Amino acid sequence: MASVDPKAVLEGRIPGRPPIGLILGLIISSLCALLVLGLTAVFGGPGFELGLLLAILPVPLLVSLILWLDRLEPEPPRDLALAFLWGAGVAVLGALVLNTLGMIYVTVPIFGETKGHFVSAALGAPVIEESLKGAVLFGLLWFRRDEIDGFVDGIVYAALVAIGFAMMENLTYYMRAYEEGGAAQLQGVFILRGIFSPLGHPLFTSMTGLGVAYAATHRGGGRIIAPVAGLLAAMTLHGLWNASTVLGLSGLAIVYLLGFCILVALAVVVLVERRRTVQLINRYLPAYYDTGLVTSQDVWMLARIPARRAARQWARSVGGRPATRAMADYQLAATELVLLHRRAERGTIDPAKYEQRHEALISLMALARQAFLRTPVRPAVPPWAGHEPSGFHPPRI
Template structure:
């Protein structure tokens, strides 16, 4: 299959192409800032950072797919999260188990631990499937998601156990009536959210190229929180087995509360921190990341406190307060995904204006319906894996461009952009056959 040389789309991409071809324009010149450079509230670009996409020099690119000029190829992706992060995280998680596992066994016994572990897999599966759904558009590296989960399930729990006794000493200075209430409503929100979100700060500082914005912040936060809730559920479910005269009844009651009514509680708490840190990641520098970490802790701690403070009127507060918070979180995630899709489409249109894609291709590469069409077409030629790789590479390219336009490590990302553009050409050939 073949196609004519790419022509800029009418409207925005055409303007971008005209500006890209004008001589004498330099970054910072506002004469070539497209009106649609900011298609949504996510990842806004200032005129002084805007620059046209590099032009495609060479023969017309072959068209593949149903009006699609795209290609597939091996995954690869960005490798910025170094071996030190993965190995260091694994080592921390391993060491944490020497504190966490004995603590769990002491409180649940062997049989309680075993039952709690198995039952805790149910709410964990719900959280991880949600993470997968949110992360499908621009998937994070599996090694970083593994780091996030192990941080939540082991490291953050160990940090909580270490700080908890020290924090309990502050009870004498509080106005809370009893220690148990104080630990639930003050200590747990402060210490647990700090311990969980510390993993987000590590990811943002050491794997910053993969921490692109609020969607990534939510994905990493949900994964960390899912790990933490998994370990905490083992404790609660295991205690129901070990300490109750009617373990089956108590386990069912606790599972209803934690596994059915609130499997996403920790995810929503920590998700607010990830959301705020994700916004800070758009304009990268270490100071902003640390400030965002502390600012993001505040809503997480408040939400956590409100949940743990529900008492005799639990059911009413759950319906009136917690259910609307959950609905708001769902709506927020949907809006984030919509904004992410719009941003991807606009950045690929800018590459289209430079000759790398046709406007029709962009609609297939940067819209959910277009992607389904492209994958269905590729499946008919036994090239679905190659097409999936190409779609992933095109999305990565759009986000690389977003980092360049946000003024973040411009030279580094421009070199990565050139590498990714060469990958796009080879991946295209793999799909074209």
Template sequence: MMLLIVALVSFVAAVIPMLFYAYVAWSLDHHEKEPLWLLAVTFLWGAVPAVVLSLFAELLFDVPLRLAFSSPNAGFLSVALIAPIVEEIFKAIPLVFIFIFFRHEFDGLMDGLLYGALVGFGFAMTENFFYFLGSSSQGGAAFLGTIVLRAFVFGLNHALYSSMFGLGLALARYATSQATRALAPLGGLALAIFIHMLHNFLNSTGSLICLGSLFVAWGGVLGWLALVWWALREEARLIRQELQDEVESGLLTPRQVEAAASYRARMQARNHLMRNGQRQRARLLDKICLLAAELAFKKRQFRLLGNENGNAEMIAALRQEIANIQEALYSESA
């Protein structure tokens, strides 16, 4: 009975925080929401295949390490050197898949940060579950301490690491230089591995030096939030720029473009409509804002990359869908 309770507590403590973090990361993507199924696949890859493949690879490397080094040194090298390399490589796989086969969904910096964070949250969820179970044999204090440390104090670590590779892919997405296209993803992966190594190294010292891992973790999280803020500002600037001619053509109004670019402006417009009992108009406005943002991203793709993945057809379809919603919006106001 006690084992069942421990397993249940471990499961809840592993799953709930990571799902919450994933939701927060998703909600930060204000302008153009990614397909939920693709986000779910990314999260689940981190939760199952990436963990299994990493465990298998680490066991393979563990054998020669233990033959070449004493047990404490081999364990330290495995944690501080081998684990960061193999884990970041296997977490990178779904991001490469999305980048190659769903390039039309990989629009910019925010997408790279989001997909990278989600695969990291999935990985942390499964890894934490097994860590929680393992710590339960050391007593209640160790069990609770492990939950607090891994789910909350260091709960964002894996998302931070893998989002660096996502950032590298995002930088390569619209790069005009062949060197940048090749080096940005490699640099992102190297940075992910380095931060992961640094955290594991500091956390494995068993002395006050391990407190440095706190600065690495939370300094990295603050840096990640700064990147999100910058990415959203750049996306807002892009939306305003790319949709200017849509205002001139009459497809969109200036207020609709501003609502598409600014989450605050959108919420103000939406809340105004809701307070006046115009719920249907508020829903239509939301749709227009999301479609307008997607139109802006597709126009940039067409401008920089040509008719990649049928960008011209997507642009025409988005314009038509917006025009249809505009008709419905005007009929609601009539």
């Protein structure tokens, strides 16, 4: 597969050209995260090491859960890393500065000490934090729109941003609890934030992710309204959560019930979209039977996650890691191909860009298939190539 750069094809970029903007984003986000950790360690008081350990503890489980949702069409690892580091770095540092300035110069002078802190927590913090977390999602929509193929992608990116943010925020809460009440109070705060509400921030920011995903995959005026509506919904949920702390157990019960309902709704969205992607695989790929790119058995395999995993295991048994990598590239390229057809059908991709990406994906599929089967395939040209009517209307299969 020396003639094709699989990673570049799957990430939708020009081979040989590194994603400079993405790399700069990773560097800046990492530096901001290190700066926050350094400031917290120096000025945050005792309990830094213990608080950091407790803050990190649920992260691997949460990240694994999010990536598990993304198995059918995994996002590029660097994009996922940027989302997490942006939340843990840029968003946290910005929120630390803006929330502090807001309390010092706005809410406390206007409302007084006690009420000012409540207004800041219930109104100021949600607006600032969700805007900063959502900024990277809007950036992905602007610069990496083609990587957002549906609502699941929006949820995945939003959740990773929020997990990174929550990790750093929890560190400060744990340190404050340890300083004020020792191990006993720290234990209570960890149970509340680390065990009973680790999905709080991901649920809030997922609203922004849904809005951004809609804008990336649809045409019309909703492309502008949806991201804004999603961001406002995230702010509202975040504000309700923060305000519930002064309402006692009844307030907490209400927001927990609301969070559970949202979690169920998001699970339904994931299931429905996964079923729709399977339908697209069964709809579009059979047209490539005559090219040698896919067989009916391949379509059956690609539409089932356990079968995909079994295929990679088979490839590893017959060809080692290179064959495994080729099989994974083949599976992802095939999925990207059907999603590309879906974009074309909706009119959300430029015809010239469609042709370029279509050619790259089928070339990658052909070479990957050769690599794990070690047999040549016929020219990877779909039967309708060269017969699209003017106006770019891909065939409905």
